Amino acid sequence: MDKINLLLIVTIISLFISLFLAFFLLTVKTKHKTSNSLFAFFLIITAIDFSTPLVELITNGPSTLGMLRNTSAFLQIPAFYLYVLSVCYSDFRLKPKYILHLLPFLLVNIILLPRFYLVDAAAKLNFIVHRQSMIEIPTFHILFHIQILVYFVAVFMLLKRAKKLYLENYAGTNINSYNWLFQFTVVLCILYSITLFKNIFKFSEYSDLFEWMKIGIIAFQLFIACWYLFKALNHPGLFRNIDSNLKLVSDIILEEKNNSALAANEKEYNEELIKLKQFMAEEKPFLNPSLTIQDVSAAIKVPVRDVSLLINHKLEQHFYDFVNTYRIEHAMAILNDPSKSKVTILEILYEVGFNSKSSFNTAFKKHTGNTPTSYRKLL
Structure with missing residues (x-):
């Protein structure tokens, strides 16, 4: 031919x-x-x-x-x-x-x-x-x-x-x-x-x-x-999108007239941070796989802009990583529980708010240095 x-x-x-x-x-x-x-x-x-x-x-x-x-x-x-x-x-x-x-x-x-x-x-x-x-x-x-x-x-x-x-x-x-x-x-x-x-x-x-x-x-x-x-x-769920009206934290900070404006709100930010962490620990919103910063903002009655600054600027973490930290800590608690030794890794990742094994393994290794399977073997 x-x-x-x-x-x-x-x-x-x-x-x-x-x-x-x-x-x-x-x-x-x-x-x-x-x-x-x-x-x-x-x-x-x-x-x-x-x-x-x-x-x-x-x-x-x-x-x-x-x-x-x-x-x-x-x-x-x-x-x-x-x-x-x-x-x-x-x-x-x-x-x-x-x-x-x-x-x-x-x-x-x-x-x-x-x-x-x-x-x-x-x-x-x-x-x-x-x-x-x-x-x-x-x-x-x-x-x-x-x-x-x-x-x-x-x-x-x-x-x-x-x-x-x-x-x-x-x-x-x-x-x-x-x-x-x-x-x-x-x-x-x-x-x-x-x-x-x-x-x-x-x-x-x-x-x-x-x-x-x-x-x-x-x-x-x-x-x-x-x-x-x-x-x-x-992967029909792959093609999903975000709100174009959202602003990057770097852009929000640039909108502040000067750093003193942020400093003036330091006490208020600390109070809101305590409120945020308490909400995450007690209500466990991270178990929702589709959690957004708007959901958290509405629940703790703090403006989205302030929640974004708290997490992405003050804590120097992306909201994605901030929530995943709680998910991984919850997963570790399950893995450390002898009564749940027969619960599979797949069941755990769904229970703590993940819906992808690769995402769970990546986040778990980033947080602990081990994969979930390796972590369980070390116990």
Whole structure:
């Protein structure tokens, strides 16, 4: 089987899987409709982009639709950025201002208007034949490289902030969502880096290498789509989000006019801290796997802002770690109880407020230096 046939086979399989997943995301009943629609759009645009080998079999020469298919690549990363934004924040809504993400796509097509879109078929063919000498094509590639860089930096910054907000305000195990989104973004970043690197060989003497890299990239895209589908189906609770109105503690502190304002409240903070610790010890709210800082604030009648400063600033702990400390202490008490020696580790982790074995093991080892199993053996 030559590389042309292999490329066509891989392209057809990838198209089918990507479009099937997009159809599934658009039709499945879920409250996360916006996120699903954005990722479905990303998959469809990506599928259109890598369908080139198939399209070349059924088209004769350059066309307006063909060029639009090529420039649609400028819609991929903006769609992915908006998808990540929608997953990170529960109050995400599509707003008119997001139309700005269309600017690179529109700009490229406006640049192509005079010498491609508004000319006849012969002129279009001449444009493609002499594309290396056309200023539009280098502009196209430069803008695409800049867009890729800017958007991936923006996505990584978004994930960093969202994860920190989660740690400061939530104590559930959905932190795995941000870890997975980070991994997914890294993999996509690698894919786009390879795609950009591939173009170096397009007009070189290594054209065969260029063709083989195209096959590898399409296969990689197939892997990414299947990976996403596997995660979504096996971990339906993974894609949950937070309130975008929450502020980082570092931002709250910056809002204070000076440090003396914080110092003036030292006595009040100490009283609230005693109240907080008493509530945690007596009421055991940490047994709730979905506990949030808002829940604690409402229970002890202390503003969320003050509770956040108490834990994340005064105690120098994320709310996530603060709550997990109580959970681990409770788990240790169960493990130390001879009458509960037959209670399994899995039963214990659910009892103390965890709903993930990996999260429980990580938190337990961070607190004690041992895994739960090893700790029990040492008793």
